[in-house]
Amino acid sequence: MGVRDEQKQATRERVLEAARDLFNETGYEETTIRAIAERAGVSVGSVFTTFASKAEVLSHVMERRLGDLYAEFDRVLPFLRGSTADRLCSIFAIHYEFETKRVRLFLAHIAASYSPSNDPGVTPYGRNERLSDMLEQVLRDGVARGDVRGDLDLPLTVEVLKACYASNYRMAAARGADAAEMSTAMDRQVALIAAGWAPRS
Incomplete structure (x- = not known):
């Protein structure tokens, strides 16, 4: 890696760290590219040389943050026990515990799901394939164990679970609910959904 590439990478790192903190401190909408540049100690032009938009900055912040979370999941998933519902509840509890440390940042990530932007550099909450794959695998394991019926529409069930998970952040936004409450x-919610996937007798 040449000097120019190293400088570009250093700028990228500073921008992502500054953006992560500002999105969590002041909110996504209130944070400007200029504020990110000032916090990072770089020019506004340097930010736009590295990222196409503020939405792309958020997407890369969350990609890095979630990468750390899913590295932890790779370690703990084989040790989850209990029914399919129990395992899913454990997964969501770990997510809540992790994301409530920077709850305004995650609220911005969810909000980006409703943006009309189709920018290929942006991956909002709704398009998080890693989470979808993890939930679907737990459901598939449940089918194999016999506590989830075989004809269940797995992708639809995953979408319902993700919608419930995201909607609970309203409690954090409205009244500061913590991870345990969510x-x-x-x-x-999982118990209610699980009643629908129970094998028919």
Whole structure:
């Protein structure tokens, strides 16, 4: 890697760290590219040389953050026990515990799912393939174990689970609910959904 490439990478790192902190401190909408550049100690032009938009900056911030989370999941998933519902509740509880450390940042990530932008550099919450694949695998394992019926529409069930998970962040946004409160709500929602996937007698 040449000197120019190293400088570009260093700028990228500073921009992502500054953006992560500002999105969480002041919110996504309120954070400007100029503010990110000032916090990072770089020019506005340098930000736009590296990223096409603020939405792309957010997407890369979350990609890095979620990469750390899913590295941890790779370690713990084989050790999850209990029914399919229990395993899903554990997955969501870990997510809530992780994301409530920077809840405004994750709220911005969810909000980006509703943006009309189709920028290929942007991956909002709704298009997180890693989460979808993880949830679908747990459901497939449940089918194999016999506690999930074989004709269940797995992709649709994953979308319903993800929608419930995201909607619980309204409690954090509206009244500062913590990870435990959101996990309790999610447990009830998973139990309701699980009643629908139980094998028919």
